[in-house]
Amino acid sequence: MAELDQQVQEAKAALDAQAVEIVKWHFSPETGCPFWLDWAKEAGWNPAEEITCFDDIIAKFPHFQDEWLRDKQPEVWVPQEFKGQPFNIFETGGTTGMPKQRIGWNDYKVDYSEFSDTLDDEAFPKNHYWLMVGPTGPRRLRLAIEHLANVRGCSCYFVDLDPRWVKRLISEKQFDQAKAYMEHVVDQATTIMKHREVSALFTTPKLLESIAERCEAEGGSLYESGVRGVFCGGTTMDPQYTRFLCEELLENKIGFVPTYGNTLMGLAKHKPLTAEDKYSITYYAPQPRAVLRVVNPDTDEPVDYEEWGRVELTTLTKEFFMPRFLERDEAIRRAPIDTYPWDGVAEVRPFGALTKKIVEGVY
Amino acid sequence: MLNIPVLRWGEPYESLETDEVIHHRTGEVLAKVGQANPGLLARDMRKADRARELLREIPIKDLIEMMKKAGDLYLNATLPLGDGEQTPDDFARQQSASTGLPEHMCKFNMEKNHFVLNNMDQIFDALTRGLDLEILERGFGVEERGVPVSYQAQSPVLGMVLPSNSPGVHTLWMPVIPMQIGLVLKPGPQEPWTPYRMFAAFTEAGVPKEAIGIYPGGPDMGAETVARCGRVMIFGSTQTVKNYAGNEQVQVHGPGYSKILLGDDVVDQWEGYIDLMADSIYKNSGRGCINCSGVWASRHTEEIAAAIAEKVGGYEVKDPTDPEAGLAAFTVPNQAEAIWGMIEEGCEENGTTHVTAKHGDRLVQMERCDYIRPTILHCDSPDRKMANTEYMFPFTTVVECPQEQMIDKIGGTLVASAITNDEAWARQLTDATNIDRLNIGAIPTIALNWLQPHEGSIVDFLFNARAYQTSDERLKRLCNGG
Numbered sequence: 001m002a003e004l005d006q007q008v009q010e011a012k013a014a015l016d017a018q019a020v021e022i023v024k025w026h027f028s029p030e031t032g033c034p035f036w037l038d039w040a041k042e043a044g045w046n047p048a049e050e051i052t053c054f055d056d057i058i059a060k061f062p063h064f065q066d067e068w069l070r071d072k073q074p075e076v077w078v079p080q081e082f083k084g085q086p087f088n089i090f091e092t093g094g095t096t097g098m099p100k101q102r103i104g105w106n107d108y109k110v111d112y113s114e115f116s117d118t119l120d121d122e123a124f125p126k127n128h129y130w131l132m133v134g135p136t137g138p139r140r141l142r143l144a145i146e147h148l149a150n151v152r153g154c155s156c157y158f159v160d161l162d163p164r165w166v167k168r169l170i171s172e173k174q175f176d177q178a179k180a181y182m183e184h185v186v187d188q189a190t191t192i193m194k195h196r197e198v199s200a201l202f203t204t205p206k207l208l209e210s211i212a213e214r215c216e217a218e219g220g221s222l223y224e225s226g227v228r229g230v231f232c233g234g235t236t237m238d239p240q241y242t243r244f245l246c247e248e249l250l251e252n253k254i255g256f257v258p259t260y261g262n263t264l265m266g267l268a269k270h271k272p273l274t275a276e277d278k279y280s281i282t283y284y285a286p287q288p289r290a291v292l293r294v295v296n297p298d299t300d301e302p303v304d305y306e307e308w309g310r311v312e313l314t315t316l317t318k319e320f321f322m323p324r325f326l327e328r329d330e331a332i333r334r335a336p337i338d339t340y341p342w343d344g345v346a347e348v349r350p351f352g353a354l355t356k357k358i359v360e361g362v363y
Numbered sequence: 364m365l366n367i368p369v370l371r372w373g374e375p376y377e378s379l380e381t382d383e384v385i386h387h388r389t390g391e392v393l394a395k396v397g398q399a400n401p402g403l404l405a406r407d408m409r410k411a412d413r414a415r416e417l418l419r420e421i422p423i424k425d426l427i428e429m430m431k432k433a434g435d436l437y438l439n440a441t442l443p444l445g446d447g448e449q450t451p452d453d454f455a456r457q458q459s460a461s462t463g464l465p466e467h468m469c470k471f472n473m474e475k476n477h478f479v480l481n482n483m484d485q486i487f488d489a490l491t492r493g494l495d496l497e498i499l500e501r502g503f504g505v506e507e508r509g510v511p512v513s514y515q516a517q518s519p520v521l522g523m524v525l526p527s528n529s530p531g532v533h534t535l536w537m538p539v540i541p542m543q544i545g546l547v548l549k550p551g552p553q554e555p556w557t558p559y560r561m562f563a564a565f566t567e568a569g570v571p572k573e574a575i576g577i578y579p580g581g582p583d584m585g586a587e588t589v590a591r592c593g594r595v596m597i598f599g600s601t602q603t604v605k606n607y608a609g610n611e612q613v614q615v616h617g618p619g620y621s622k623i624l625l626g627d628d629v630v631d632q633w634e635g636y637i638d639l640m641a642d643s644i645y646k647n648s649g650r651g652c653i654n655c656s657g658v659w660a661s662r663h664t665e666e667i668a669a670a671i672a673e674k675v676g677g678y679e680v681k682d683p684t685d686p687e688a689g690l691a692a693f694t695v696p697n698q699a700e701a702i703w704g705m706i707e708e709g710c711e712e713n714g715t716t717h718v719t720a721k722h723g724d725r726l727v728q729m730e731r732c733d734y735i736r737p738t739i740l741h742c743d744s745p746d747r748k749m750a751n752t753e754y755m756f757p758f759t760t761v762v763e764c765p766q767e768q769m770i771d772k773i774g775g776t777l778v779a780s781a782i783t784n785d786e787a788w789a790r791q792l793t794d795a796t797n798i799d800r801l802n803i804g805a806i807p808t809i810a811l812n813w814l815q816p817h818e819g820s821i822v823d824f825l826f827n828a829r830a831y832q833t834s835d836e837r838l839k840r841l842c843n844g845g
Binding site: 248 | 379380406
């Protein structure tokens with residue numbers, strides 16, 4: 001316990017250092033980006049001088065507004081250091097209207113390179129082939145997965161799924177069309193799996209179910225089709241559902257790596273599942289580059305451990321600074337662990353999932 | 364408190380997600396029911412054929428005997444339930460506590476289910492129109508009159524998306540197992556009791572447990588049941604009925620809009636039918652689709668409404684354990700208030716009158732549940748907004764309507780009790796396709812003859828009568844003339 005406390009203190013110190021460095025970077029004329037420099041002028045205080053630790057960010061910055069990522073042109077987010085370098089433009093969600101956009105250069109590679117070190121070589125063999133079935137298009141995930149595969153000496157096949165179209169179909173109650181579209185995606189995925197060697201699959205839970213069902217309808221299974229490891233993310237995975245995936249679809253033979261990530265944060269890693277956890281998945285942000293807090297939506301204060309609250313994200317990299325963004329998710333706050341000595345978020349689901357109908361669809 | 368698992372073809376499965384079944388008055392947690400995720404059913408349906416195969420190994424006549432035995436067990440025995448057991452009294456208490464139905468009505472429903480199970484041979488004979496049971500078993504044969512016939516099962520299992528608020532509906536699926544068709548039951552969140560107790564009684568009576576699955580869960584589980592089972596029976600609103608209109612895989616049981624129609628030849632003697640009307644409206648808490656929600660006549664309607672109101676308007680809310688309790692609680696938060704709001708809004712229309720108003724407030728709100736006392740409205744025309752409405756408590760609109768317009772204006776009607784001796788009108792009523800169950804004469808809407816089909820024959824729903832031609836020699840050899 002004392003050792004964990006020590007680790008927690010060290011992680012906190014690293015986070016404080018990162019907070020100071022990144023805020024200085026974005027709010028200094030020689031390195032910062034136009035958006036934050038202008039913001040500081042209007043705010044009437046100088047974050048570059050006044051932020052001395054991460055808690056200062058929480059205390060002094062308001063919640064980041066997602067409209068800023070919709071309304072502003074991308075160049076306002078370019079730090080001086082990156083000026084003149086073409087950037088990737090990644091988009092989040094978005095069903096109708098202008099989506100949120102985040103620009104970047106190398107950030108997307110960093111989390112995923114680090115993530116590779118946590119993977120089991122048996123489930124995710126090196127120098128082999130992967131298949132990603134999910135949202136590609138303008139999403140960071142597509143490049144990130146390919147990078148992750150490449151880091152492990154693998155190449156990746158892709159089957160696209162447009163979540164905006166699926167959400168629209170479901171919102172308009174065109175369930176037949178949504179089902180037909182999912183079948184279309186599954187057709188493509190299983191065709192690749194039949195004709196090519198694929199050992200790792202990256203997909204959403206619903207698509208995983210459908211792909212497994214198709215394999216079984218054709219007399220096989222995911223395991224028999226060669227899959228040895230599965231990454232799954234994108235929608236809610238409560239403990240029962242996670243257990244179902246592990247026991248029934250993956251037959252406890254295929255490695256299962258749940259993921260929680262997005263364009264604004266990067267990739268959170270999960271605490272390896274154990275029987276004691278009863279399949280409750282806990283994710284840990286890629287701290288100190290990003291910080292997840294679980295807060296009471298009325299007070300903005302962190303909830304107690306094992307309590308539900310809204311997920312708040314702060315991103316702290318030289319490419320992007322985003323303080324206190326309220327995600328559209330809620331989660332249980334979990335305590336630090338040896339591997340990740342900072343707060344975790346568990347059983348993530350859409351914010352207000354218990355009180356309103358959320359369209360998640362196949363994505 | 365009981366822990367009740369998902370049953371996957373009879374095998375208990377301890378889900379990590381549970382739903383609490385709560386006592387509507389005390390808040391006591393009666394049970395924690397394991398919740399299935401839709402994927403479980405999707406996978407289990409791969410073994411649906413096995414359910415029917417196992418049942419086909421047992422002759423129908425033996426399955427009918429098992430139903431009789433199961434009926435007795437259901438009514439009288441202490442049976443296993445989850446991690447505990449349940450006496451018949453426990454069952455009535457628990458069902459009353461979670462659904463809001465008075466205990467004595469739960470016991471009455473037990474008698475009703477018992478009656479159906481115990482008379483399965485006669486019910487079966489009526490439903491199949493006297494078909495030789497071996498023909499149904501084999502799939503083909505020759506009727507006594509010498510005509511070859513064939514009945515093909517359309518699905519190895521029947522899916523049932525069951526409601527929470529009306530334990531009476533369970534009689535509808537009792538004949539399914541003896542038809543050698545398996546069951547996939549998705550219980551209503553507040554009424555897991557009957558499906559689990561029936562499962563225990565059926566299996567103790569000898570039905571293979573692998574023939575029955577019980578998958579409690581949320582709306583997504585209901586949708587999965589509909590999507591996965593070749594034949595499904597569901598219960599829902601008018602909108603649900605519309606959603607599945609024309610879908611031959613789905614039999615939807617919606618609101619009944621059951622009515623009493625007084626013919627011009629008897630309407631002047633209306634006073635003689637007030638007791639029949641009151642019984643049709645009020646009995647069994649007025650919650651069923653066969654309870655009367657409209658009394659239609661061409662004249663005397665204001666007096667009729669006042670007389671019914673006098674008869675039922677004074678009924679008070681009583682404790683569910685009181686043998687005199689006649690009203691069921693609304694256990695879903697805010698539901699009663701919303702319904703009462705709709706009724707009040709409807710009464711704002713000119714020509715619509717709330718006749719029970721003088722008998723005191725109707726909406727009774729409690730800490731964890733609400734009630735609405737019997738409510739009678741009068742509409743001076745069938746075109747009034749409230750003229751054709753139904754709610755799940757004793758509620759009726761007395762509507763003034765010329766007899767010659769009645770058939771058109773009543774709309775879809777599950778049970779029509781037409782009190783008349785006018786044979787010309789009776790012929791028109793017999794031909795009216797908007798009426799399902801037709802009673803001609805002074806018969807309460809709630810008086811069911813169990814030998815008659817309810818909203819279509821379940822045999823016709825589960826089996827397709829089709830042509831089957833083969834050589835006489837083969838027919839004789841395989842059917843032994845039967």
